[in-house]
């Protein structure tokens with residue numbers, strides 16, 4: 001059998017590691033920030049009947065521009081958006097990849113504020129875009145001063161701001177986003193994968209879109225919407241951005257089944273999001289209990305909690321894994337991240353970690 005070294009791989013990919021969060025079939029899986037609640041049965045039945053109709057027409061290519069799905073997404077987001085402002089792909093990872101294909105690439109750069117989502121540098125690598133990581137402020141917050149100074153210094157083609165940020169949970173204020181936009185000539189992406197979990201006072205960057213044609217707000221159905229397995233992410237932006245993305249997308253990239261499932265699920269948005277309040281409560285419970293146990297908990301507006309003060313993260317991770325509980329070692333020394341699960345799952349995790357040495 002050959003190895004990678006035997007292949008004429010692109011030299012800039014030599015030595016790179018693929019995305020690799022463990023996918024163990026454990027009873028309590030709290031490592032990739034999914035909504036761990038199942039889809040309500042009556043919603044599932046309606047989705048299946050839509051899928052059945054789509055299968056019958058599957059001899060034909062799907063609507064290449066998925067207009068009905070874009071209209072449904074626009075209706076869900078509100079803010080006066082229409083289908084012309086919406087774009088979607090197989091997960092927001094693919095949306096971000098298309099953004100880098102259109103606005104990044106060789107000779108161009110993408111900047112973000114670390115620690116942040118581990119896929120950004122991988123997407124940069126895959127598209128030949130230079131990756132510029134800039135450190136956040138104390139406790140992974142991000143001030144306008146830090147953000148503006150970074151883009152003035154590096155002049156990136158693309159800046160990605162994750163809010164609330166993965167893996168730290170910290171949101172970024174609209175003031176920071178406004179100042180950052182004014183300080184860069186490049187594209188500014190605000191990745192709002194966790195927006196639905198934020199506090200009621202959270203202000204989405206969607207409200208900043210009018211008059212800002214270089215601002216892109218990405219969202220996903222993988223987290224709050226409990227639809228990770230379907231692979232559907234999307235963004236809202238000026239229609240000119242959508243025109244740019246059609247230059248790099250593959251024809252018919254969103255299957256007829258994905259489109260049908262997405263449209264059907266969005267008809268039931270309220271039911272799909274009904275567990276969000278419970279998940280927030282579980283997140284707060286995790287934060288309180290871990291604080292009691294002496295861990296250093298970061299403020300989170302998402303469905304996960306980052307905590308420090310872990311003497312040996314790998315030992316804690318493995319001890320939990322041995323008990324059928326999967327959480328995440330995000331590579332920050334002394335820290336681990338855990339997603340808020342159902343009340344029962346969260347309880348199993350909290351009981352188990354309480355019995356481990358800190």
Ligand SMILES: *Cc1c(COP(=O)(O)O)cnc(C)c1O
Pocket residue numbers: 033090091092093094117162166191193219220221222223228231232233
């Ligand atoms: C999970 C996540 C996504 C979503 O990825 P999908 O491809 O839509 O499943 C995007 N951004 C961040 C920061 C995430 O944590």
